[in-house]
Amino acid sequence: MHDLHNDRMSGSENRAAAGLSMVFAFRMLGMFMVLPVLATYGMDLKDSTPALIGLAIGVYGLTQAFLQIPFGMISDRIGRRPVIYVGLLIFAAGSVLAANADSIWGVIGGRVLQGAGAISAAVMALLSDLTREQHRTKAMAMIGMSIGLSFAVAMVVGPLLTRAFGLSGLFWVTAVMALVGILIIAVIVPGTPGQLQHRESGVAKQALMPTLRNGDLLRLDIGILALHSILMASFVALPLALVQEGHLAKEQHWWVYLTALLVGFFGMVPFIIYAEKKRQMKRVLVGAVSVLLACEVYFWAFGHSLQALVLGIIVFFTAFNLLEASLPSLVSKVAPAGGKGTAMGVYSTSQFLGAALGGIVGGWLYQHYSLSGVFLGCAAMALLWLVFAVNMREPPYVTGLRMPISASAVQDTGLAERLLALPGVTDAVVVAEEAAIYIKVDTQKLDRAALEALVEQA
Structure with missing residues (x-):
């Protein structure tokens, strides 16, 4: 046991972590690539209304939220790989349905199916099966980085692919990526010696009620729900604001997101280092939520030119990236010993519910109250979160x-x-x-x- 820190990750552990990170990244790309384009390109579909566009943006979160914990538990019974294969096939089927759609309803049906391929918990459990204790955190961090990177890539590649191949072409690409994910699991990810019952990466039934009763964890669950609500609702409005207020053709939006994500990524790093090293996570969290609130008010009050919108989007993504990176770290600190897997299961369910809520409410607000309604709605959500964040305790640095x-x-x-x-x-x-x-x-x-x-x- 004394050599816990000395040995490196083995070849098979590296293959497992890299392969599963790629599967996660491909799937997240498929989820997120439609975000920056659906509000602008989706209006050309039959029966399209802003409320239905919002539903199409967020609805994957509903099926994802309801199915990911059950899928994880089924993978404990029948094995990880069958669940991951089936999940990726469902995701691919959803992409094909959306690619062939000529009305907004077909795209909504496709997004519902995409979300039903809820493999997150099974992938995390497989990663635990394939890595030793001392390397598991490192392997989990690789998956976390792949999710963050895939979100950034999706924001830029989504508009470029849609410009080249149209909305249906974008969905065909996501279908192919899901099938590549199946190949990666079959060819790159090594076989498992056996399944590990592991409370750090899976949901334990006996830990579920204590997790739901833990006030500190619930504050973080409300936080991620609010963050993804704000993100999805903002993406009903921001692409349209760039066209209407910024007079920027939808084919040109990619450079706005590329600039915002690059600046936002490097902008958040000093704050993350400060939060961890100086043990000031609460201060940084409250500050970032305040900036998010300020961004939404700024979009409402000043978002009437391209320069103003680009500046606001850059600051928005700096705060968003910081919060997206900080919240899981807070969950793992606050969760009791042996409760991290369950806490993360409830947390990611909250995240997907937030995505659904944001898309649906954002679309409805735009249809009835135009861009101003969406930005003020997001500001109200950020203000509500701020009230919860200010009252949280400083987390234990453990x-x-x-x-x-x-x-x-x-x-x-x-x-x-x-x-x-x-x-x-x-x-x-x-x-x-x-x-x-x-x-x-x-x-x-x-x-x-x-x-x-x-x-x-x-």
Whole structure:
């Protein structure tokens, strides 16, 4: 156990992390590429109204929210790969349905099916099966980065592909990407020695109610719901604002998003470093939500020229990227030992519900109250979130560990208490069915050697 930090990720672990990151990225690309183009190109479809465009933008979130935890639990029963294969096939079928649609209803049906291919939980569980304890956080971070990168790429590539091949061409590309994802799972991702019951990456039924009753976690769930509501509603309005107020042809929008995402990505880095190193995550979170609120008010009051809109979009994406990166980190800090997988399951369900809510309400607001209504609606959502964020407690600056233990240690009723007596250990729980102990530690105060010695002696 003392070489936990010394060995590198093996070849098969690297292949697993890289392959699964690519599958995630391809699927997210398919979800997000329509965001910057549906409001402008979708109006050419039969029966199209702004409210139905909003529904098409957000509706994938509904099926995704309801199915992702059940799909994860089914993957515990029948295996990860069958669930991932079926999910990717459903996603591809949704893309084909949308590609062949001549009315907005066909696109809505396609988006519903795309969301039904809810494979996030099964992919995370497969990653846990294929990586060792000490490398799991690194592998999860690779997937997190691939999601962030795919969102950025989608914002730029979506308008370029649609300009070249039209809206149906865009959906055909997403269908092909889902099928490539199946190939990656079959060819690149190594076989599994066996399934791991793992509470850091999967939903545990017994942890579900305590997670739903945890006020600090619920604040973060409300946060991600608000963030994705604001994002989806803004993307009902911003592409239209660029055309109507900025007089920028829809074929040219890609450079606005490219500029905003590049500046936004590099702009958020100092704040993330400050939040983690100086332990000021609450201050940074509250600041970023305030900036988001200010952006929506700014779009409403001043978004009447191309320069004003581009400036606002750059600041918006800096705040959005910062919040998108900070919230999962806060969830893993606040979740109790052995509860991270369940907390993340509820969190991502909230995220998808937010996407659905934002698209649907954003489209309705635009239809009835034009661009101003959408921006003021987003500002109201940001203000509501700010009230919750200001009242949150400073999170504990802790990291989760999972350590395998012997059969005798599982029976040792005093083990968790002895661990909690060590400096730097804030939470510990023995999970008998996994023969493992989950621990939350403050790495600045922890004596790692003492911790490992105590677990080994048990």
